[in-house]
Amino acid sequence: MEEIAVYRKEHFNAAHRLYRPDWSNEQNELVFGKCNNHNFHGHNYELIIKLVGKINPDTGYMIDLKVLSDIIKEHILKKFDHKNLNLDVPEFAQLNPTAENIAIVIYNILRQQLPAQYKLQIKLYETERNFVEYPVSIL
Amino acid sequence: MEEIAVYRKEHFNAAHRLYRPDWSNEQNELVFGKCNNHNFHGHNYELIIKLVGKINPDTGYMIDLKVLSDIIKEHILKKFDHKNLNLDVPEFAQLNPTAENIAIVIYNILRQQLPAQYKLQIKLYETERNFVEYPVSIL
Amino acid sequence: MEEIAVYRKEHFNAAHRLYRPDWSNEQNELVFGKCNNHNFHGHNYELIIKLVGKINPDTGYMIDLKVLSDIIKEHILKKFDHKNLNLDVPEFAQLNPTAENIAIVIYNILRQQLPAQYKLQIKLYETERNFVEYPVSIL
Amino acid sequence: MEEIAVYRKEHFNAAHRLYRPDWSNEQNELVFGKCNNHNFHGHNYELIIKLVGKINPDTGYMIDLKVLSDIIKEHILKKFDHKNLNLDVPEFAQLNPTAENIAIVIYNILRQQLPAQYKLQIKLYETERNFVEYPVSIL
Amino acid sequence: MEEIAVYRKEHFNAAHRLYRPDWSNEQNELVFGKCNNHNFHGHNYELIIKLVGKINPDTGYMIDLKVLSDIIKEHILKKFDHKNLNLDVPEFAQLNPTAENIAIVIYNILRQQLPAQYKLQIKLYETERNFVEYPVSIL
Amino acid sequence: MEEIAVYRKEHFNAAHRLYRPDWSNEQNELVFGKCNNHNFHGHNYELIIKLVGKINPDTGYMIDLKVLSDIIKEHILKKFDHKNLNLDVPEFAQLNPTAENIAIVIYNILRQQLPAQYKLQIKLYETERNFVEYPVSIL
Numbered sequence: 001m002e003e004i005a006v007y008r009k010e011h012f013n014a015a016h017r018l019y020r021p022d023w024s025n026e027q028n029e030l031v032f033g034k035c036n037n038h039n040f041h042g043h044n045y046e047l048i049i050k051l052v053g054k055i056n057p058d059t060g061y062m063i064d065l066k067v068l069s070d071i072i073k074e075h076i077l078k079k080f081d082h083k084n085l086n087l088d089v090p091e092f093a094q095l096n097p098t099a100e101n102i103a104i105v106i107y108n109i110l111r112q113q114l115p116a117q118y119k120l121q122i123k124l125y126e127t128e129r130n131f132v133e134y135p136v137s138i139l
Numbered sequence: 140m141e142e143i144a145v146y147r148k149e150h151f152n153a154a155h156r157l158y159r160p161d162w163s164n165e166q167n168e169l170v171f172g173k174c175n176n177h178n179f180h181g182h183n184y185e186l187i188i189k190l191v192g193k194i195n196p197d198t199g200y201m202i203d204l205k206v207l208s209d210i211i212k213e214h215i216l217k218k219f220d221h222k223n224l225n226l227d228v229p230e231f232a233q234l235n236p237t238a239e240n241i242a243i244v245i246y247n248i249l250r251q252q253l254p255a256q257y258k259l260q261i262k263l264y265e266t267e268r269n270f271v272e273y274p275v276s277i278l
Numbered sequence: 279m280e281e282i283a284v285y286r287k288e289h290f291n292a293a294h295r296l297y298r299p300d301w302s303n304e305q306n307e308l309v310f311g312k313c314n315n316h317n318f319h320g321h322n323y324e325l326i327i328k329l330v331g332k333i334n335p336d337t338g339y340m341i342d343l344k345v346l347s348d349i350i351k352e353h354i355l356k357k358f359d360h361k362n363l364n365l366d367v368p369e370f371a372q373l374n375p376t377a378e379n380i381a382i383v384i385y386n387i388l389r390q391q392l393p394a395q396y397k398l399q400i401k402l403y404e405t406e407r408n409f410v411e412y413p414v415s416i417l
Numbered sequence: 418m419e420e421i422a423v424y425r426k427e428h429f430n431a432a433h434r435l436y437r438p439d440w441s442n443e444q445n446e447l448v449f450g451k452c453n454n455h456n457f458h459g460h461n462y463e464l465i466i467k468l469v470g471k472i473n474p475d476t477g478y479m480i481d482l483k484v485l486s487d488i489i490k491e492h493i494l495k496k497f498d499h500k501n502l503n504l505d506v507p508e509f510a511q512l513n514p515t516a517e518n519i520a521i522v523i524y525n526i527l528r529q530q531l532p533a534q535y536k537l538q539i540k541l542y543e544t545e546r547n548f549v550e551y552p553v554s555i556l
Numbered sequence: 557m558e559e560i561a562v563y564r565k566e567h568f569n570a571a572h573r574l575y576r577p578d579w580s581n582e583q584n585e586l587v588f589g590k591c592n593n594h595n596f597h598g599h600n601y602e603l604i605i606k607l608v609g610k611i612n613p614d615t616g617y618m619i620d621l622k623v624l625s626d627i628i629k630e631h632i633l634k635k636f637d638h639k640n641l642n643l644d645v646p647e648f649a650q651l652n653p654t655a656e657n658i659a660i661v662i663y664n665i666l667r668q669q670l671p672a673q674y675k676l677q678i679k680l681y682e683t684e685r686n687f688v689e690y691p692v693s694i695l
Numbered sequence: 696m697e698e699i700a701v702y703r704k705e706h707f708n709a710a711h712r713l714y715r716p717d718w719s720n721e722q723n724e725l726v727f728g729k730c731n732n733h734n735f736h737g738h739n740y741e742l743i744i745k746l747v748g749k750i751n752p753d754t755g756y757m758i759d760l761k762v763l764s765d766i767i768k769e770h771i772l773k774k775f776d777h778k779n780l781n782l783d784v785p786e787f788a789q790l791n792p793t794a795e796n797i798a799i800v801i802y803n804i805l806r807q808q809l810p811a812q813y814k815l816q817i818k819l820y821e822t823e824r825n826f827v828e829y830p831v832s833i834l
Contacts, residue, residue: 002660002690002691003691003692004656004659004660004688004689004690004691004692005688005689005690005692006655006656006686006687006688007686007687007688007689008685008686009684009685009686009687010685011266013180013181013182013266014180014181015154015178015179015180015181015223016181018755020753020754031754031759032754033761034220034221035221037221037222037223037227039154039179039222039223039226039227040154040178040179040181040223041152041153041154041181041220041221041222041223042152042153042154042155042179042180042181042182042183043152043181043182043183044181044182044183044266044267052692055656055657055660058576059576059587059588059652059654060574060651060652060653060654060656060657061654061656062656062688064587065686066589081173081180082173082174082176082180083176083178083180084154084176084178084179084180087178088176088178095755096754096755097755098754098755098756099701100699100701100750100755100756100757101750101755103699104697104699104750127150127152127183128183128704129703129704129705130701130702130703130704130760131701131702131704132699132700132701132702132757133699133700133702134697134699134700135697135698135699136698136699136700136747136834137834139692139693139695139834141521141551141552142552142553143517143520143521143549143550143551143552143553144549144550144551144553145516145517145547145548145549146547146548146549146550147546147547148545148546148547148548149546157338159336159337170337170342171337172344191553194517194518194521197437198437198448198449198513198515199435199512199513199514199515199517199518200515200517201517201549203448204547205450234338235337235338236338237337237338237339238284239282239284239333239338239339239340240333240338242282243280243282243333267287268286268287268288269284269285269286269287269343270284270285270287271282271283271284271285271340272282272283272285273280273282273283274280274281274282275281275282275283275330275417276417278417278553278554278556289683291597291598291599291683292597292598293571293595293596293597293598293640294598296477298475298476309476309481310476311483312637312638313638315638315639315640315644317571317596317639317640317643317644318571318595318596318598318640319569319570319571319598319637319638319639319640320569320570320571320572320596320597320598320599320600321569321598321599321600322598322599322600322683322684359590359597360590360591360593360597361593361595361597362571362593362595362596362597365595366593366595373477374476374477375477376476376477376478377423378421378423378472378477378478378479379472379477381421382419382421382472405567405569405600406426406600407425407426407427408423408424408425408426408482409423409424409426410421410422410423410424410479411421411422411424412419412421412422413419413420413421414420414421414422414469414556415556417556428822430736430737430738430822431736431737432710432734432735432736432737432779433737451776451777452777454777454778454779454783456710456735456778456779456782456783457710457734457735457737457779458708458709458710458737458776458777458778458779459708459709459710459711459735459736459737459738459739460708460737460738460739461737461738461739461822461823498729498736499729499730499732499736500732500734500736501710501732501734501735501736504734505732505734544706544708544739545739558799558829558830559830559831560795560798560799560827560828560829560830560831561827561828561829561831562794562795562825562826562827563825563826563827563828564824564825565823565824565825565826566824608831611795611796611799614715615715615726615727615791615793616713616790616791616792616793616795616796617793617795618795618827620726621825622728695831695832695834
């Protein structure tokens, strides 16, 4: 039974603001620049889920992508899509919603929903030009 | 002297919320669905500016795209990028920031900044799958 | 009340074969080349629906894209997605499923489902490099 | 017999420099900026050919895209691909190879190669963000 | 002599159907859903070949991409493009043509055609949103 | 403190020619084909910079992408954009500007500009279909 990587791409639209409540306006402005706009700004986030596992010889699937897509919809998109990450998503109540932190939060949520037999990696595009990947390796 | 169309693509990231302040929560929810989230959501907007005019035989340019790009940066991106359209952009104080209305607002701003010799058309992508064009024709 | 164009992009995956049952194998091979493979081949079709109409001043929408998307799903995607155009779609029982003819069939179906107040145009990508548009103009 | 638009996308890679030999270095620098680099720079040009005509009811094709693609390869790509537009393409010996002028040159070449029954329009992407269209309308 | 990775992207269009001949219609329907349509459906597959090897200091190439592209054309595209994977490609006579299995079949074919000095990895896009990679690592 | 990968995409337009001055025209033609055009050709290069490092728990950033983007602009784009790689970039005075060598040159420049705490990998697209990655692994 061979190992293979399977990818599923989804997207969500959300507002966010980068800042630390315990910092002064000046410090937030200095560190986060225009991303610190008090009234929020937003993105069309593109999310790529990578799973590594063995192919099921009965079906030729590693995982049914319909099943994976439903898990992402239920546990990520419902929570993030058309939301304000700072105000609507409890995980970011005390955590700055940078692309890095959003990717880690998504990883932690999906890690609990997916069978342990699958290795998991998240790639998150905040814009076409800025994106992150977590964890760094799943080999 | 021949007429030609020249296009310049730019983008901006913004938060917005679709609703009418004079409607009840129920009616806003019914009409605007998840786009009515009180705490805003956001998009990476892609903006394509189309200008039609005559080629300058001295340069082979219809317009210097550096000049066009600077006008867009100064009058549109400064106003819209990393902003909350409802709260930060005066044009939407009383106007619902649908893709349709954003395109018309951008058209009206740029129309005043661009010489009358150029015909102008705006294409605005709210997502890769939802986009609008205004005006309908510039022939 | 201003006119504006609104676009919605959808996609479907389908198999097809180009041939005329009343032609010889040789003639079909000569005219349709590898697209005439007896056992079918297939595409990920990208479909862009363009509607032109007046903005509703109450909502700022020309049309609720959720409504448009549901109409496309119900009347086009259910009929075409994961189907064999030649064998599963009655409109192509006697009609060669070229990109040109598929676009016209989609236009005719949607024209009946959409209110007459909207002008309608179809763009259909068979591949990233080959695509068609129907009708030629809706001005 | 219905009219339809058919598109074919091709690409070529070429070097060019924007300048006028009868201008001083200073004036060329002022007008064309970094595009005036003496040693040339280059682009991956994307070319979209649009043809409008009637569908052949025998085949369901407006034009066999293989035929169109062969004409583009023979008369455009052979002439432009992996070439220096200023030095290798006679049409630009006295003509500044701006995107506008390249589009018009391509139009004039293809107009002679294509049957008069097809209306022709050229879209040329110099970069993903800068592109032109000629002629403005073929209605 | 340094190691580097070189990539070449190609595409092919094919029809397929997911099912097991030894299963009942009900079981095939349950497991493969709409991908089990008896009359086949199809895709525009995007194929990315990754080779890892040492740069030839004489040329600055790791491999001449023209040579790699010709090998892919001869041994993969001729076999898969505009074909029905289930009926026209012997490798899938007994093997379900899932994206996973197609990637492994392509890997096995190219592995035999390419010199052993190159490490080889396949990425195959069935749609823009569903894709696979094999083998999982070539480090 | 967790490790994460952060990516930034930039682009530049440049002319180049592939050849070795110590080879005959015939040998250059044989090995480099149309890429050996004496008068140069050009590309829109897409450049993806990948950095791996630990997230700063104070900011939620691994690196401020504005800082990374400024380093790329200052040390790569100023040197490469709208330039002739063979004639204008000293690193290629004796080195053939293949995609492989350009990626290594960019890596070596950025490696000196970036703090040692970040692991660095370069992906360079010469065209949408031909691209390279260096080094092969940064695990």
